[in-house]
Amino acid sequence: MTQTKKTALTPLSPSLRANVQAVNARFGGSSDLVVRLFRSDAAPERELGLLYIEGLVNTDVINESLLAPLMSMKLPPHMEGKSDRLMEALRTSVVSIGSVKEAAALEEGIQQMTDGWCLIFVDGNAVALMAAVGGAKERAIGIPQTQTVIRGPQRAFVEELGTNISLIRRIIRSPDLHVQTHKIGTQTHSSVAVLHLHGVADQGIVKEVYRRLAAIDLDGILESGYIEEFIQDETFTMFPTLLNSERPDSVAAGLLEGRVAVLVDGTPIALIAPTTFFSFFQSAEDYYQRYDIASFVRTIRYAAYVMSMLLPALYIAVTTFHQEMLPTTLLISLAAQREGVPFPGLVEALLMEMTFEVLREAGLRMPRAIGPAISIVGALVLGQSAVQAGIVSAGMVIVVSFTAISNFVMPENNMAATSRIIRFGIMIMAGMLGFFGIFISVLFVLIHLASLRSFGVPYMSPVAPGGKSGGLWRDVFVRVPWWAIVLRPLDMKLRNPKRQRSGRKPPAQRH
Amino acid sequence: MKAIRLLLLGSLLLLQTGCWNRVELNDIAIISATGVDWENGKWVLTNQIVIPKAISGQAGGGRTAAVNVFSSTGDNFRIAISKASQESSRRLYFSHNQIVIIGQEAARKGVGPLLEAYLRNHDSRETVDVFLSKGTARLMLEQLIPLEQIPGAAIQRMIVNEEMSSSSYRQMTIHHVLMDLLGHTKATSIPGLALAGSGESTDRVDMLSQTSTPSKVRLSELGLVYGDKLVGWIGEEQSKGVMWLTNHVDKTTVAFACTAGGKGRQGSSARVLHSVTKVKPQQQDGKWVMKVNIEAQGTLLEYDCGGDLMKPEEIWEVERLVEERIASIVTDGWEVVRKHKVDVLGFGTLIYKHHPKTWKVIERNWKEEFPQTEIELNVNMKLSSTGMSGKSFKEAQKKPGL
């Protein structure tokens, strides 16, 4: 469980005072280190020490399950007078706490203390008894903030890892759900849990996740984003190759499909791998609402994504290079709007896009209370007034607004952000070379997409490479009814590629 | 890999330096119509430029004309266009050009150079409609047309409307003209425009404030082109005959008289809703005979004759009258075309398609052989409905004793 230490371990001393001093010294005399020295009724000659870090432990548990029994304990008859066996007695019959361990080395004990365990020293014993009494105050389980659904569970992960794992366990009640916890971060010692469904997930991928996690040597892991950048296949890409989710049901769904989930202590965002480009267009709700509506909405999402990437570029290309493509009346009305606009189309578009990006960022960062004020400034001052003042044309404002709205359709924020960056590149190319520029940029993006992999799985599968089995297509651009989704979606060697027997179509009920 | 990435980045930077083909919407002069005239040994090119602000600006249109017309001259088309920059602040933009009007003089001189310019240049589209003009093309372009703001577009809609409702003329695009003139008979027909009315030009916006404009542009007569030159005009009725013969009539209205032989006032009319003409060439005693078979179908619009239309025999009678009338229109058209010795009917092409070997022999003398050709006409008209009433009003009024 614990990571093997590279440094040499300091053995504990038999002297209680020495041990307490060592711990105190290691923590630099931190004020939240609580040292409670006491004597027990059973062996009044020996001093006992209880050490813990305030705030990481549940004081009630300490008081009721540790201090009280310890102070008032009686040695069992066969141990009477053998105070050197006090430690054994403590462990076997006094400490009424589930997780108990013994530590022989100082570092071991200190490591556990930072995890919310307490140390019990007995004078004369070079061993420390450790008991898990963690129970720091945590935020209650809340509703999802970023991945909202209308129909479906309204539970989101919290910051505490144990709670998060339990949220998944409560969905997949199977012993096949295997959890492996790693300590990552030379300073933070953050717990990183890797979950997979045994017998379903590809063991090679699970091992690969372990291997990549083990290679991390950063001082601190504060969020799963740190992990993401270490374990993704390709760094120099704008496309996310790991799925993020704050929804236990999404993670559970991923596990059922044979993926691996990585949960990091301290963040409600879990990572899911391997993932494909198309996973980012699938909202959890797609699986909860009717398949026809879900399919329709999903196609809209794809269209909106393409729009959010290409629309301004297309507008620039059509209005400054290929005016012949516009219907005459539209051309004339656009031309009328542009009379007196001082900037070239490209500059106009970049200006408006930048304005929108600033507005958007401002909306995220500013205190909540001034939100409405900014929207008014944004909509009225920058939109309407800019048009009236003749600085930008009305058509451009419409295009930029629609592009912005299209971008919000994406269920995954990181994929949406990708299109926002790429959009600028394509706009510049469109401004230089018109449709040819767009063509080249899109081709470049497509080649890049085709070359990406996520934990060995081609990013664009099951479309490219595709054609292996028709069943894989049933949950890509549309979602077929649940009884028809027979195969797990990933294009990889799953141990168990089928999720149900085929031919389970419910018969039509006639009355 | 890295090198390629760097190169790509570098090329992006390079691209910043130039925008070769970029042209902003407020840097182009959108041309809605072009006119071609031949004056004093030079081509005169007239352009009708749309003023976007006058059409959909916030100030609102109405006060000023939505178009501006100006001409430039040169030895060929493209030089005339490039000379236009001497009096235009914006680049002339031809891709939205709706119509080309060729003045009579220019058409007699030859339309070849115009077609050549269209084939070679990418920005001039071949979907542009072509018209001939009785006066100068410039005069036609200067006319304002009620209801429409852009006269060029209005004329284009005029021919579409005409084709849809009476089929006396047909929409001829540069493409059609090219196909015809490059074909085996090297002949085509182009509808003409003329200024009808008092002759005073309707070229000021305030003239449109009256309920009736002093003059207006209208379609009139069909120009026959052989080689690339205008050789003659034929009238509206004859033009209709040509349309029947070339299977370009789809919807039209046929007026007919009550008596057989077409004598008397044509007080009744039938609407043709669909018609197909099939022509089959046949050689009979050294002569070519064109078997023309017209299948038309329509309804009765106006009926001025006697008889009870509730009886099938009466309907047959009416059908026969319509057929006769159509046949006479077609024959009239044929006679005129024959006189001009220009095979705008595509008879030669038909012979080529069906008898390629024989065509090789007669191809050279076709201009002489064409007028010798005879047509054998068979018209079949089907009235599918007599409208909402049975007997004619006149019949119904007849009361015994009055």
Place this chain on the structure above:
Amino acid sequence: MQQQFGKFQLAILIIVFLIGSTPLFELGIPAKQDAWIAMLVAAAAGLLLTVVYLTLHKRAPNAGLGELYKYHFGRYIGGFIAIVHALWFAYESMRNVRDVGELTTMALLSFTPKWIIMFLILAVAAYTASKGVEVLARIIQLLFPIVILSYFIVILLVFFSGLVKVNQLLPIMENGPMPILKAAFPNLLSFPFAQMVVFLVLFGHVSEKKSISKVTYWSQIGVSIFLVFMNALILCVLGPELAELTALPLLHVLQLVRLANFLERLDVVVTLLLFIGLFVKIATLYIASVLTASMATGWSYRALVFPIGILIYAASFLEPNNTYHIWIGLDVTLKIAPLFQIALPLVMLVVGIRKKYRSAALDGAQGT
């Protein structure tokens, strides 16, 4: 492990590769209104050549073209031929690069310097090449639905706009079969059908060896029918005279499409469609060139991507103008192409048979 792709991807690769820029030109127009028959004849002959290629491939299912040459002609002669053929692939790739340049200048961006256009398209192809055959197969699979859907829409639009006049194809065989055969051989056979020779390089990378022949035949038959159809469609719209006159017949056809006053001037979109086809050709031939060269010289694939890219780019400037480009394409290229497309494979076929007999004879000698 060498990169691999599946049979489905092979089919798509063949289809998009053969479509390439072919519909752009009215091939076989010397046969006038019978151009489509010439196309049909050439397509049938192309299929026969494919039989030859597949027979060669079956002798060594994992080998590329370079190895086949070495196998049949020995290490040195075979290696030399392989290098020459690699250069030929590069040259053909260059021709397509140049086509992009010419097409863009003619139809899209008349004032933009060609070197930028050609540089960009080649850069994208080089990017693909650097990623290898696998990514090539995937990118074509991504582009395939776009290509098919667009052609489908284009065909529908042309039909709906009432431009198609089937009697333009009359009279059939006006001057007997000779003009048709003259148009078909060798020109139409060499381009596009015999360009299938490039697949001798790629067959080795297909993972499902058993289905290669079937997939290849069917996809080639399908795409041949499509190409003949497009050829006839252009003829039906433009007629033989205009089709012969215009430089880019398909664009000319699309310029004429005019529906509901809204769908006008679709030629820009079709130009992009042609770019996709050209890109696929450039990238495939580029990769074939690199693969063959790498096999012949023993240098690594990655090391050769960049030099060959530079070679192609430099070569694309050798022709001064479009007329020269087309003249070289029709007069020079088509005279050399049969050497690589027909002569060498046939020689290999014959040599291979002899080798097989000899080895069989040797086996027999040892047996007795």
